[in-house]
Ligand code: FES
């Protein structure tokens with residue numbers, strides 16, 4: 001299998017890696033770079049556990065090739081907090097008990113961040129549709145939606 | 159806090175129990191630091207992959223691994239021959255882990271390889287040649303019971319049938335529960351309704367696939383990192399299958415990304431260990447989602463007949479259920495539990511339920527949240543709903559008139575202790591949801607549910623640190639926030655702040671045996687053991703204070719985190735805090751720790767009522783849940799947020815089961831929808847908020863009154879939604895899932911029936 | 916003497932709804948039941964639970980059985 005060399009930016013830092021041509025970005029993040037915060041729930045784009053931001057858009061990193069990251073900007077759950085300060089979404093997820101097992105949480109946080117970046121005041125329905133690509137089997141989504149609502153309010157206060 | 163007596167949970171004022179502190183594992187989980195099953199790596203690690211049968215039923219004539227073994231990068235190959243056959247009890251587990259002689263379902267493991275990379279491992283699988291003799295198969299429960307059905311096991315003689323059958327069949331066992339004689343009861347009834355129901359198999363659908371990392375040393379000592387609900391079970395089972403001493407295998411439970419009963423057995427763990435032993439290197443196996451669907455435990459599918467009679471005044475006079483469940487290729491469908499729970503909500507004179515445990519060419523079922531109960535509740539509560547309509551009685555009223563209470567002889571045998579069904583029913587009737595107006599094409603459904611809840615073997619260790627903080631080691635994997643609850647309980651007992659206690663899930667070599675986190679047992683039994691371990695430590699703390707003061711230990715009491723002389727007569731000493739005593743521990747007798755080992759029994763049954771509003775689109779048959787409320791008895795909610803979370807999660811899994819989720823088998827016996835795209839679990843946009851009401855009727859078997867809460871919440875939804883849909887569509891739905899084509903068919907059938915009339 | 920109530924499959928196997936055994940705890944109860952009623956033996960071997968006054972015991976073999984208590988035999992249960 002031939003390998004390619006890739007230079008990219010991950011959570012603001014310049015990163016270079018070698019990967020096989022058919023290797024997914026998710027595998028690169030997890031297996032080559034040790035960024036195991038992004039999870040694999042299906043590898044077919046159906047669960048959203050692997051969600052990352054690629055140039056400001058949410059993508060399923062299991063559907064993106066590692067090679068495609070060349071020159072792009074990638075943000076993962078590991079880059080959400082600023083230093084030792086949690087992002088309001090992270091805080092609200094904790095406060096609202098929006099996680100039970102927590103395996104879906106990284107994907108939800110990334111997807112919710114993307115939503116709030118483009119729509120600071122989403123309705124409940126907008127939140128539900130924006131998160132419809134992320135599966136959670138534990139919570140029934142109620143507390144996740146409430147956490148996102150509360151984080152949005154917090155962020156609007158600035 | 160008294161040291162040895164139970165408190166009265168109804169009147170006791172708790173400091174922490176009942177509050178909602180942040181969970182100790184929370185920050186790791188929102189920052190991506192938490193390590194789940196697939197997140198561990200080891201130097202020199204190989205990748206393990208499993209070859210699976212494409213046939214639902216086939217004799218394995220031979221397996222040729224020679225070509226695969228020669229592929230560069232392949233380090234080990236294992237088949238059934240690499241495992242010890244061992245005791246009978248383990249035979250089925252082993253046969254499921256690796257097919258022996260026959261492949262019994264599409265997805266059944268037949269061989270495995272370990273290689274230097276995933277791509278090499280995949281190539282190697284393609285080079286393994288398996289010579290199959292394809293046999294006829296059966297995947298439907300009713301078909302499998304017919305004489306002449308393809309036979310899975312030549313030696314399966316139906317158990318508990320007198321006289322014992324002479325010939326083998328696919329029926330593993332019969333069971334029966336009840337008292338009185340339903341036929342007598344039906345004669346006393348004004349209205350009797352009998353109906354048949356069917357439910358399809360569903361999968362637990364945890365988002366984290368099974369994953370483990372095994373490492374066997376040349377000295378025969380092994381380590382295993384795995385996402386499981388029970389790492390001690392994994393240790394004991396794997397040790398037996400690999401012929402190892404239990405003490406030589408150390409198993410660590412990773413963070414677990416959902417289980418719901420599906421991670422209470424072994425699948426890949428013994429395989430990874432066997433590969434690692436052969437290769438002399440660590441081996442990691444992670445199931446793909448397709449493998450999770452094809453080869454890990456779905457629940458049973460069922461076919462049921464229910465007959466219930468009532469008087470016009472709403473008294474149930476007789477109840478009868480016949481339940482057939484297929485549990486995949488091996489005996490063990492949860493039909494006993496289903497039959498026992500069938501009528502458990504009601505106080506009945508004449509009741510009987512009969513169950514049949516059937517095998518088919520499907521993956522071996524694994525427990526799924528209140529195993530067996532939801533489908534049976536679907537059938538029973540549907541018939542009750544219909545009866546209420548027939549006699550013109552409010553459905554809650556009908557249930558209240560027949561609700562079991564303390565002293566009622568349950569349909570499965572014993573008399574009930576203190577229970578909270580009545581309180582749940584009353585809370586439902588008083589809830590604004592119950593009387594809220596409905597929109598067009600909407601219907602409201604209500605249903606009751608019951609679950610046993612379990613205790614089990616539990617061991618807890620609590621160490622007092624030098625600075626007065628506490629390290630709590632439990633042995634039950636945290637599947638829903640239990641570390642938070644355990645910290646709360648320990649802090650409550652010790653009288654110290656919540657954040658001074660840190661709980662971990664210990665590995666199998668650090669703490670004594672613990673049963674699996676299953677049966678809604680963790681808050682109950684690990685909680686009970688934590689209370690007792692804390693009380694054990696308090697006894698020792700008091701003894702140290704007594705020593706310091708030179709008085710008798712009996713003259714010391716523990717109050718609000720301090721040792722104090724019990725009365726002025728005992729002496730006049732300033733109270734010593736936990737931290738004071740901890741600091742001096744090295745000079746007063748050494749480390750201070752509390753321990754408790756127990757086989758916890760007395761978990762206390764629980765009941766729930768669910769209320770669902772469903773809108774049915776008459777054109778497409780699509781069902782939408784408009785409003786949903788869960789009312790459940792928790793005994794005592796330790797951390798209400800996580801109790802609500804259990805209620806909501808169970809309800810939504812039930813919504814999926816009721817409306818969308820099903821295993822679809824083709825004529826070829828292959829699973830047609832082994833992925834989240836075609837096996838559709840509910841997403842955020844499918845749902846409304848899920849309202850919850852926590853009812854607290856203390857469990858007399860627990861010092862704080864705690865009852866298990868994790869499972870009951872999946873029992874009523876199938877029926878509650880079926881009742882709502884039936885009301886909205888004005889036709890009785892008797893098959894799950896109520897997917898648009900099924901609902902449309904029922905609506906069309908009703909229209910056709912009317913046209914004929 | 917302990918009166919053990921049987922229902923369903925247990926009742927079928929023993930041929931009656933109630934049997935009497937001399938037992939002070941669950942262990943003795945199950946041992947004697949197996950001796951006195953060989954037809955129950957296979958079911959006992961498979962694993963049972965015993966309910967004493969409504970409280971279900973799955974494993975606690977040395978749990979004493981108080982005089983006059985209500986004792987029920989159940990299949991051994993497991994959850995999810
Ligand atoms: S792992 Fe990428 S969407 Fe599921």
Ligand code: FES
Nearest residue numbers: 100101136137138
């Ligand atoms: S919290 Fe477990 S899948 Fe969402």
